Amino acid sequence: MREIVIEPNDKQRAFFESTAKYTAYGGARGGGKSWAMRMKLILLALTHEGIQILLLRRTLAELRENHLLPMQELLKGVAKYIAGEKEFRFPNGARIRLGYCDSENDVLQFQGQAYEVIGLEEATHFTELQFLALTESNRASGRMKERFAPRMYFTCNPGGVGHEWVKRRFIDRKYRGSERESDYAFIKSLVFDNRFIMENNPEYVETLNNLPDARKRAMLYGDWDAFEGKFFPEFDIIRHVKREISIPEGAIRFRAVDYGLDMTACLWCAVDGKGRIYVYRELYQSNLLLSEAAEKIIAMTPKSECIRYTVASPDLWNRRQESGKSGFDIMTRAGLTHMIKADNTRIVGWRIVREYLRGDGETPSLIISDKCANLIRCLPLLRFDTSVREDAAGTPHEITHAPEALRYALMSRTPRKKKPLNDFTSSVYTFDETVSERGFFEFIEY
Numbered sequence: 001m002r003e004i005v006i007e008p009n010d011k012q013r014a015f016f017e018s019t020a021k022y023t024a025y026g027g028a029r030g031g032g033k034s035w036a037m038r039m040k041l042i043l044l045a046l047t048h049e050g051i052q053i054l055l056l057r058r059t060l061a062e063l064r065e066n067h068l069l070p071m072q073e074l075l076k077g078v079a080k081y082i083a084g085e086k087e088f089r090f091p092n093g094a095r096i097r098l099g100y101c102d103s104e105n106d107v108l109q110f111q112g113q114a115y116e117v118i119g120l121e122e123a124t125h126f127t128e129l130q131f132l133a134l135t136e137s138n139r140a141s142g143r144m145k146e147r148f149a150p151r152m153y154f155t156c157n158p159g160g161v162g163h164e165w166v167k168r169r170f171i172d173r174k175y176r177g178s179e180r181e182s183d184y185a186f187i188k189s190l191v192f193d194n195r196f197i198m199e200n201n202p203e204y205v206e207t208l209n210n211l212p213d214a215r216k217r218a219m220l221y222g223d224w225d226a227f228e229g230k231f232f233p234e235f236d237i238i239r240h241v242k243r244e245i246s247i248p249e250g251a252i253r254f255r256a257v258d259y260g261l262d263m264t265a266c267l268w269c270a271v272d273g274k275g276r277i278y279v280y281r282e283l284y285q286s287n288l289l290l291s292e293a294a295e296k297i298i299a300m301t302p303k304s305e306c307i308r309y310t311v312a313s314p315d316l317w318n319r320r321q322e323s324g325k326s327g328f329d330i331m332t333r334a335g336l337t338h339m340i341k342a343d344n345t346r347i348v349g350w351r352i353v354r355e356y357l358r359g360d361g362e363t364p365s366l367i368i369s370d371k372c373a374n375l376i377r378c379l380p381l382l383r384f385d386t387s388v389r390e391d392a393a394g395t396p397h398e399i400t401h402a403p404e405a406l407r408y409a410l411m412s413r414t415p416r417k418k419k420p421l422n423d424f425t426s427s428v429y430t431f432d433e434t435v436s437e438r439g440f441f442e443f444i445e446y
């Protein structure tokens with residue numbers, strides 16, 4: 001028999017005692033979040049026979065460092081670690097399984113499984129879809145003798161791809177549909193609440209104090225509004241999204257497609273005489289074969305709508321070795337004519353999207369219909385790439401499709417320039433002949 005003595009601080013104790021369906025803890029750096037999560041799950045396993053617990057972090061490396069190694073140390077002689085399954089088995093039948101969800105679909109591996117308790121460490125690193133998929137597995141496993149209400153525990157900091165869904169539920173407390181406010185509890189903890197750091201490493205507070213202002217407000221004081229890192233801070237739902245959009249007579253209509261079997265995103269756009277672009281319809285669907293995607297796009301376009309062209313991902317022009325056919329061939333044969341290759345220059349393209357969002361003074365140059373739910377959802381979720389300056393992160397992949405289609409759309413209305421990217425002050429442009437309606441484009445200068 002081994003005795004483990006733990007001394008939670010007041011905030012951690014409140015976290016331990018919460019039995020809400022969803023309890024989140026933290027909101028800033030160093031508040032003892034990971035410790036609290038680990039201990040809470042271990043306490044549950046020790047005190048509830050047969051309980052099935054899943055603890056998740058976004059990546060395997062984080063999981064190892066943050067939880068696997070400390071738990072192996074702590075649970076020596078208490079629970080048996082089964083490396084193949086990444087799980088701790090307790091003598092009372094309880095089980096803590098450790099997992100990670102590197103990509104959007106990794107979450108599917110937990111489908112069909114049942115856990116009374118799921119712990120999501122650094123919840124803001126997970127997308128809302130991943131969270132929702134996990135709620136499906138948060139149910140009675142049938143291995144417990146007592147009645148136990150399934151629940152999820154979260155730790156979190158502001159920022160990250162999940163910032164919005166965590167903030168809405170736990171901080172802003174705005175609920176939709178069948179969500180119930182009483183199901184959500186938030187226990188805010190700051191580094192000052194963590195006795196261990198304040199006594200052993202007080203200089204850490206100084207480190208947080210020296211961060212750039214917005215980050216400091218978020219990480220030291222847990223200010224969720226201070227968050228920085230959005231790729232498009234220019235995007236503003238009130239300014240850019242409209243319920244009723246009236247497309248002027250004579251506007252040129254076109255479509256932009258980012259095709260993938262995992263997701264096909266297609267945007268229907270119109271451009272008025274001043275160069276303002278209206279995105280008025282979207283398709284966002286997974287598992288469409290090329291021909292099916294083309295048919296769907298055609299079916300969603302009313303016959304009365306005259307579409308000038310469809311700009312699409314350049315890789316559709318690559319020929320497949322086996323068939324000798326390209327995606328372009330297949331889609332054209334399925335009836336999607338007037339396809340043109342998108343300019344896939346990413347950084348220039350993102351700058352152009354930014355310019356359209358910014359617009360001219362009061363008026364943005366891009367208006368999005370509120371029917372384009374996925375474009376509206378994904379634009380604010382995009383984050384900066386951590387290694388390529390000015391590029392958007394490619395993960396989670398699911399959120400990149402609609403913004404990429406938007407980039408293709410706006411690039412197709414923007415004159416190409418001859419000079420290389422590093423001389424972006426020049427205003428020497430050429431037109432892409434396949435799209436040019438001379439005199440129609442507005443020049444965008446940087």
Ligand SMILES: Nc1ncnc2c1ncn2[C@@H]1O[C@H](COP(=O)(O)OP(=O)(O)OP(=O)(O)O)[C@@H](O)[C@H]1O
Pocket residue numbers: 007008009012026028029030031032033034035036157194196197
């Ligand atoms: N009640 C406690 N008793 C002993 N040590 C603690 C306690 N709470 C936290 N600690 C220790 O304080 C340090 C920081 O805690 P922890 O890693 O849990 O913070 P965190 O909020 O997860 O930090 P980060 O924001 O970096 O993820 C760790 O060394 C942890 O073991």
Ligand SMILES: [Mg+2]
Pocket residue numbers: 033034035066
């Ligand atoms: Mg932590």
